[in-house]
Amino acid sequence: MEHEGRSLVLYFLFIFSVGYVYSENIATGTTYTFRPTIQGKIETFDWRHNGNLVVEWDPDNGAHWYRYRERAHLNTDTADLTLQVKKEDSGVFKGQFQVKGVLQYFERTITVIDPVPEPKVACKQNDTGITLLCSVDPSVQAAFTWTGPNEFSHVGESVHIPRKSDDAVYFCTAKNLVSEKTTEFTLKMCPEGEANDDGGNGGAIAGGIIGILLLVAIAVAAYYFGIKKKVCMSAASPDGRGQRKSMSTS
Incomplete structure (x- = not known):
């Protein structure tokens, strides 16, 4: 019984000296402070x-930095470490602090995640309605939700809207563990029968180029045949025959 009580006391002393350990998700670029709250x-x-x-720090030599000096700040009274975080900072930060010759510890695990950018909405319509597609940069992980009139709600990148009112407004929200952004889209902004993103203009551009090349070819052909016809008419004139005859006689 006495042994169990001693083990329990040692366990609580260990927990007190190490401090509370947990992990946290942080957005890239955030200024974050590790606060050990040392007694x-x-x-x-x-x-x-x-x-x-x-x-590392001691009162005689001050702070000696090994990394992150250009984007970090140190409070030497409380030992707080403030850092402007980057993606590569994900991992475990540990602090070791000596108070009256006894070491105390602090540990924090962070995961640095890129915040979501403003989502983009593309659309395509047909006889049955309009399909909306929401997207962000592929390098950023995000979940998508749609909301709209009459408490409309849908989870996913795309949603098909039956044709009812072109004035209806729908909202796409992109969200991850550290941020969320919303874009609104009015159905009347969707062109008839084609997508409203840059990819939908590819056929029109290609058709325009082909048309221009065809016109150039017709113009060149017309010019060529016009010159040839003029030469033939000149050769068939009376003056032309007289000149050739005079030259042969001489």
Whole structure:
């Protein structure tokens, strides 16, 4: 019984010295502060990222940075580490702090995620209605939801809207673990029978180029046959025959 009680005390002492450990999702570019909330006056401390030294401090030598100096700030009174995070900062940050000769610890796991950009909406309509497609940059993970009139709601990138009112407005929301953005789209903005994105203009552009080339070919052919006809008419004239005869006589 005494042994069990001693083990329980040691367990709580360990939890107290390490501190509360948890993970957090953070948007790329966010200025984030690691706050160890150490009890007592801190004598020395250091911070590590995935086992690599970031900075160490003692009152005699001050702070010595090993990485992130250009985008980090250190509070030497509280040992708070503030960092403008990048994608490569995902991982485990650990702090080690000495108070009255005893070490205390702090650990935080972060996952840095790109925030979602403004979603883009493309559309295509036919006899039965309009299909809306919502998208963001493929490098960004996001989930899509649609909302609209009469409490309309739909989950997914695309949605088919039966033809009812061209003035109806629908909203696409792209969301991930750190942010969300919404774009609105009015059905009357969708061109008749084709998509409203750049890909829908490819056929028209190709047709225009072919038409221009055809006109150029017709103009060249007309010019060529016009010159040939003029030469033939000149050769058949009376003056032309007299000149050739005079030259042969001489």
